[in-house]
Amino acid sequence: MDHNRVIIFDTTLRDGEQSPGASMNLEEKVRIALVLEEMGVDVIEAGFPIASNGDFEAVEAVAKAVRNSVICGLARATRGDIERCAAAIKPAASGRIHTFLSTSPLHMKYKLQMEPEKVLEKVAESVAYARSLTDDVEWSAEDGSRTEHDFLCRCVEAAIKSGARTINIPDTVGYAVPDEYAALIEMLFNRVPNIDKAVISVHCHNDLGLAVANSLAAVGKGARQIECTINGLGERAGNAAMEEIVMALRTRPDRMPFKTGIKTENITKASRLVSTITGFVVQPNKAIVGKNAFAHESGIHQDGVLKHAQTYEIMTPDSVGLHRSHLVMGKHSGRAAFKAKLKELGYDLGDNAVEDAFNRFKDLADRKKDVFDEDIVALVDDAVVRGNDRVKLISLEVLCGTKHQPPSAVLELSVDGVTREVRATGDGPVDATFNAIKALFPHEAKLQLYQVSAVTQGTDAQAEVTVRLEEDGKSVNGQGAETDTLVASARAYVNALNKLLVKRQKTAPDAAGP
Numbered sequence: 001m002d003h004n005r006v007i008i009f010d011t012t013l014r015d016g017e018q019s020p021g022a023s024m025n026l027e028e029k030v031r032i033a034l035v036l037e038e039m040g041v042d043v044i045e046a047g048f049p050i051a052s053n054g055d056f057e058a059v060e061a062v063a064k065a066v067r068n069s070v071i072c073g074l075a076r077a078t079r080g081d082i083e084r085c086a087a088a089i090k091p092a093a094s095g096r097i098h099t100f101l102s103t104s105p106l107h108m109k110y111k112l113q114m115e116p117e118k119v120l121e122k123v124a125e126s127v128a129y130a131r132s133l134t135d136d137v138e139w140s141a142e143d144g145s146r147t148e149h150d151f152l153c154r155c156v157e158a159a160i161k162s163g164a165r166t167i168n169i170p171d172t173v174g175y176a177v178p179d180e181y182a183a184l185i186e187m188l189f190n191r192v193p194n195i196d197k198a199v200i201s202v203h204c205h206n207d208l209g210l211a212v213a214n215s216l217a218a219v220g221k222g223a224r225q226i227e228c229t230i231n232g233l234g235e236r237a238g239n240a241a242m243e244e245i246v247m248a249l250r251t252r253p254d255r256m257p258f259k260t261g262i263k264t265e266n267i268t269k270a271s272r273l274v275s276t277i278t279g280f281v282v283q284p285n286k287a288i289v290g291k292n293a294f295a296h297e298s299g300i301h302q303d304g305v306l307k308h309a310q311t312y313e314i315m316t317p318d319s320v321g322l323h324r325s326h327l328v329m330g331k332h333s334g335r336a337a338f339k340a341k342l343k344e345l346g347y348d349l350g351d352n353a354v355e356d357a358f359n360r361f362k363d364l365a366d367r368k369k370d371v372f373d374e375d376i377v378a379l380v381d382d383a384v385v386r387g388n389d390r391v392k393l394i395s396l397e398v399l400c401g402t403k404h405q406p407p408s409a410v411l412e413l414s415v416d417g418v419t420r421e422v423r424a425t426g427d428g429p430v431d432a433t434f435n436a437i438k439a440l441f442p443h444e445a446k447l448q449l450y451q452v453s454a455v456t457q458g459t460d461a462q463a464e465v466t467v468r469l470e471e472d473g474k475s476v477n478g479q480g481a482e483t484d485t486l487v488a489s490a491r492a493y494v495n496a497l498n499k500l501l502v503k504r505q506k507t508a509p510d511a512a513g514p
């Protein structure tokens, strides 16, 4: 491989999913994995197979669906974890076992309660066992950035000797700063005798906002794999954001002459999909994928951009797949323009789905003056997340305001094809709506999050609602988008309920009823 090629290892489906509340179901993981494959991600870490049957099945399903990226699963340094991981990645065209063990004094003493020599022994043993099950093995020194150098060198040497092809040095708690982290990588290249037999990887967390800077600094010293996530999703403050790493490398080859295989034009689509599925809204000023990343509001900037875009734009919106479209959509648009628009936005839908989306688009255009690209994305994503739902929203009427106290909702739901109606009251219109859903479909799940954001500007903008429900320690996110915030709220709640039913079906097949 080209010496300057950097391997992109995406862990949105594993470390990204460790963000509290970002759990994804099997279908959602497969959808994201296919988009990652399409964008040219080299390695997709699809999950932690020992964690649950659901995680095992999701890794296995991703391994079956994806052909052009390596599919990786995580495993602790135990035979059980490694065997489960090997079984989950078995259907992959190329599979990888990623096994890890903490090496810092703090983690070894308090978390693992193991002496360093025992840890070293386990590193060699676990990597060798993983290698007996597959050729492609990655070993991570958890909390590597806080590990004593001599000990880290011994562990890395032992892991390579036992057959690891990739050695990852995580900054697990986001403690490192760029020059220190770069020096750590350089130190390993200088001191570990067999280092040339492995690819050195970095995995940085963003607790101090330095994950991307640390990753790039390490690449400057010889690391050739970066572990990252879409939108920087991940444990606590998240992981290094893939879109920032890839665009930094693409935009500044003069300072960082390294290449990735990422088709950057797919970045916006991947970011929106991950945001829709997890319910984690991207902050407007987020680099590369925030709503404002390419927006110019102030007069002097607008003047400059109109005269010559590069005055204030260091990347083109097109380069990240953000198109300034020539197709303006409205109530007079027909199917041909709509299909062309869907294609432009990166959707490849079957005829029935296109017809369904077109009808919803026409409905929306009747209610909303300007239909923006973001509206169409929200509308299509909204239809896709509904899939084969058992519970469907048929109608909703809400009475609220100063003259209608307490607010009340009349709601019609279809459950397994049977439609029923109920009236319920609540502290507010949303509460009344959710109470009506609970009356028709009784359940114990607790509402953990209710979040509304506007898809575009204006009072006629579509509301995008996320509802998170929790039951028996498991949480699911539901989404809904509509110009009517209450209808969007009901759709989001019903969507979350449907996901909960799928989850229940998997854990206790006989108990999936209301």
Ligand SMILES: CC(=O)SCCNC(=O)CCNC(=O)[C@H](O)C(C)(C)COP(=O)(O)OP(=O)(O)OC[C@H]1O[C@@H](n2cnc3c(N)ncnc32)[C@H](O)[C@@H]1OP(=O)(O)O
Pocket: 015, 018, 048, 050, 051, 052, 075, 076, 077, 078, 100, 101, 102, 111, 112, 113, 142, 172, 235
């Ligand atoms: C830095 C990271 O991101 S690491 C990945 C973190 N991700 C996750 O933890 C998500 C999935 N995790 C899970 O579902 C569960 O924690 C499981 C299934 C892995 C384990 O569950 P449990 O058996 O109940 O163990 P629990 O979570 O309470 O504790 C973890 C155990 O693993 C041990 N452990 C932690 N890391 C490792 C490792 N790399 N190798 C071997 N053992 C390890 C801990 O010392 C602890 O052991 P102990 O129970 O003997 O004290």
Ligand SMILES: CC(C)C(=O)C(=O)O
Pocket: 015, 074, 100, 140, 141, 142, 143, 168, 170, 171, 172, 173, 203, 205
């Ligand atoms: C499991 C490892 C790679 C990890 O996620 C970390 O150390 O942050």
Ligand SMILES: [Mg+2]
Pocket: 015, 170, 172, 203, 205, 235
């Ligand atoms: Mg991590």
